[in-house]
Each structure stands twice: as C-alpha cells, then as structure tokens.
Amino acid sequence: MSSNHPQVPPNGRTSRRPRQGGRLAALALPFAVAGVLAASVSTAHAAPAPAREDRHGGSATCRGEGVDPGARVRYAADIVIDAPLSTVWTLQTDVARWPSWQPPVLTAKRLDPGPLRKGSRFRWTTPAPPTVPADAMTITSTVGQLRPGSCLLWRGPAVGEGARIDEGVHLWTFTKVGGGVRVHTEETWTGAQVDADVPNSTRLLGEGLEAWLRDLKATAEARSGHPRG
Template sequence: MPGIRNTGIRAALFTVPLVIGLLGAAVTPAGATPPHPVKPLTCRGEGVDPDALVRHRTETVIHAPLRTIWKLQTDVERWPSWQAPVTRVDRLDHGPLREGSAFRWTTPVPPNPVTPATSLDITSTVEQLKRNSCIRWTGPAIGEGLHIDGIHVWTFTKVKGGVRVSTEETHTGPQVDANVPFATEVLGQGLEAWLRDLKTTAEAQAARSH
C-alpha cells in the first residue's frame, strides 16, 4: 500500500508512466520480474497477500551507502522531490518512520481501460519495519471509480559494491481483479520506475559526497 502504497500503489499503483505506491532468486535488474520467486519477500515475518491476483516483484543493486538509500526511502515527505509521480505526501505522525507510522500521498492516474483519469489518494500504514533492513506498509488507494488495497514490502541487503533493494507488492480490489493483466502491467511499471528513481537519486548523492 507501495503498499498502495499501501502499498503503495505506488506509484502507486497505478502510477505513471502508463503510467506510474499495496506488490527470483538472484539479483533481477529493474525492468525484469523474477519468473519463479522461491518465497515472497517478508519484513519481520510478514509478506504480501498470498491470495492476490495482482502482484509484482523486482530488485536492483544500487551503488550507494545503505544509510543514503534508507533515508531516501523512509523520508516520505520528500518523495515528491525525486519521484515525479508523487505529487504530495503528508505524514500523519511525527518523528522517524517506524511501526505504526502513517502517511497520505497522492499520485495522478491517467485514463485507462479500467478507470477515467483521476487522482489516487493513498493512505499507507507501516506495519513492520527493521531499520536499514526492511519495511512493510499496507493501506487503501482511492480514486474516482477505483479502490485498491495494497501490501508493499521492501528489503535492503548489503552486497559487494552497494545494496540490493528488493520490492514486492500485491493489489486487490474489484477494478484490478476485473483486469488482472492490465493491473499487473501497471503495477510492474510503477515499481520499476520507483526503483529506477531511487537508484538514480541515491547514486547521484553518493557521487557528490566523494
């Protein structure tokens, strides 16, 4: 509610650029979906919706310090500064993002086979979080003629030369369930775009610090 962000929708969901925040094994470049993940991503033992028809998982290696990547991802009020599809974010609590934190964010949805052009309002609640390791949020995304419940999981793993960032998100709701292939394509595009933006921004910050 990623997360619809609950998931986000991230980009939610239908983010743009078909946009695009609630959705293998080895490192999968952004833009590719692991064909047969061995098991879903989890944060403190909790993952995405196992029964959801709409889901996407992807990952990439970001060549930047973990602290830089984690700050970008969890300083949600600054998302609009590096993610064009996110037009506004409001924290519903204060302090560092933690379990129980909630935030409301907005992203446009272009006209598509499922709904007319609309603005998606997403309320995400952090359900699980382990600093510098993982985060899972859930929540509804609501727009004209559109209601999506999402679950979004992110994991951050140090690897040689950087950090492997993995993400998985699922969406449920009458509109997305009515056109699973299209909804899955949009979700995938949103998550891939999010990862690209995160990678580009984190690596640029890392380069400037040297």
C-alpha cells in the first residue's frame, strides 16, 4: 500500500474526519457501512448523475455466485462509463488506493500480497453516523469470486461500537458496450439491526451504491481523458 494513503491502525479504528453536509446528522439508523455515508459526504458536491437503469433486485453472478438470495435488504444499479475497461477494472481492484478517489473510504489496506484474487482479504473503514459511539465502521472483506476484467464479489461484516451488519455481499460486473463499459453492482445486507428497518436500510444502501458508481465514473473518465460534462 502506498505511503500516500492512510493506513488502518492495528485495532481497526481510525480518527474521525470532520462531518460534512446536513444529511449526515439526519441518519437515523444506528449503523453504517462502506458507501452509506458516501451519499451524505459527496452528494452535496456532485454533479447530477447521468441517466441509467436502476434496479432494487438483481440476478447477476460471478462464476456462478451472487448476492444473498435470502437477504431482505438489497439494491442493484448500473452505469455506463466512457473509459477503457482496463481503467475501470484497475480503479475498482486497487483496493489500497480507494481513499484517493472515494471520499467516504477513510482507510483501505490489503491483508495479503499480490494481485486481488479469490480468497484475498482487505480491511477498510468508513465514518460512523452520529447516532452510535463509534468513530468509524470497520469492514473486513474476503473476495469470494473474481474473473479478471469481468466480475468481482466480496463479502464480510461491518462492525463499529454499538453498530453491526452481520454480512454484506457485494457483486460487481463489467461489460464492454457502445460508449464504454457498463458497470453493474448488487449488494445485500443481513443482520438484526438492518432487518429491524428494511426500508431505511435499503435507502441507505442504495445511496451508498449510487455514490460509489458516480465516483467510479468521474474518476475513470477523468483519467481516460473523457471527463463528465
């Protein structure tokens, strides 16, 4: 991991960054996971998202494995990125550099060497909402499936003091299309806290995924010389 990017302390906790935007204070559920606060942190500064197909359910897979079919909290979305597939794939799989282009990712650290592959593990942190004692939520993810340049799936818990998501399963697929690359993502959450309020949990999950797609699109297009207008 580059020294230019924050490191996760041994205890998995990190100092809280200054909270931005009024929507952070409005979060009512006692949990957060990577991307949930992305909408709160970056939406106020982001340009309107381009039109795309959004779905709350999904059926995509990576090497035959998909998100949790029994999860009550789920969201899926798509976006087309005007950039080479290699650029999009590198951004998404260079986990240690996520903080350089995703404001809500405070730290990200690979837990094993070499290229990202099935079985790889990484630990990352995001801000916790003001409704819980934690400064940050810590997510430890394990890659369940990966096909280079095509798809990626990881899973793992998100834990902070007073908050927990038992398991998040996150799937990504990448397909060359006219005009660039279609990126499809699906995620499911399971656990007592998220299941206690499925509509709000789903809303928060959706906001996080939409923000991730916007950040990925903006960064990939800027690097390929096709910045979003």
